[in-house]
Amino acid sequence: MSRGSVKGNGKAARRGDKNAAKGPAVSKTLLIGAGAAFALIFGVFVAVTSNTPPAPPASAIGGPFQLISQTGQQVSEKDLLGKPYLVFFGYTHCPDVCHTTLFEMSEILRALGPDAKVGGVFVTVDPERDTPDVLKDYLSSFDPRIIGLTGPRAQLEPMLRSYRIYSKRAPGKEEDYAVDHTTVVYLMDKNGRFVTSFNVGRKPEEAAKDLGRYL
Template structure:
């Protein structure tokens, strides 16, 4: 009797897991199609400050594909996970590959170039942290159709709600598609190789 109940529980758990994977895949596919439909409108000229204090523009990235991801250094979970996944995909590509990823902060009040530099030391060196004043942050977020909002917390602290899409841009800085990080690094790297 106990073995039968255990088997039924295992079947239910497996069915639930398969369902979750299916829902995640459909959600990403739907989101990707939605974004791709307006691809000519995503991205554009920008000028931000990198973690080394230098100006980084869309023109300075021409000739290599790059990923764009919006987040902030105080992000408790999603941002470091995405940066880790990007780093793992880049490692699979090899360190000689000309590719970049932009980590654009949505919290410029706390994320100075120095803070970004310290934070990004834990990830692939081809990830470039970008910050700017409020106007430049709003402008680049608008260009990439990114939502972000400050959410007040306790004792004057706050978090940021923000879009969690990773954008893939080609060597000319044109939007290709939303980039799926929810897969093994080798698969992600294989897709990136198409644009090198």
């Protein structure tokens, strides 16, 4: 065999070694790319099949109702049109959460000023005890723009369902019992459509600025 043949074969061998060296790097890159793609697909799969329920669409909150205010007047959803309003469900015998929430709502309305066209609605989940007179006395401690609503259980239940409110009487004495219930505050726009759940636990000025965007 000539020297030239040996030299040529040596170069070819070195080129082969270089290509062989590139092989694992290329394979590693492909594996990383494939792994990233699998992770993305798996993430989408988990999100789609997750047990966490999606947020309800705006149309899923709210609806027609016909109840009685603390002044004895009939009130429907149509009477609330023309201004944004906050809606909260609770009861007058509530030991703490309801009073605190209504106080926070009052502070937000106060921060907006007395002339702001905005309202609040307190719907009882305990109509058996919360008569119009009881609501009137209870709400006298809060902003006068907050109206109370009560009525026969048969008229109240459809509103609880339309606002996705959980309510259940807890065990207790005949006249001394608690009511477990949803404590979310809803923001409805001036057309009576659900906007979002509203955080009333913030500084009143901050919450008022947020609410003011819907005036």
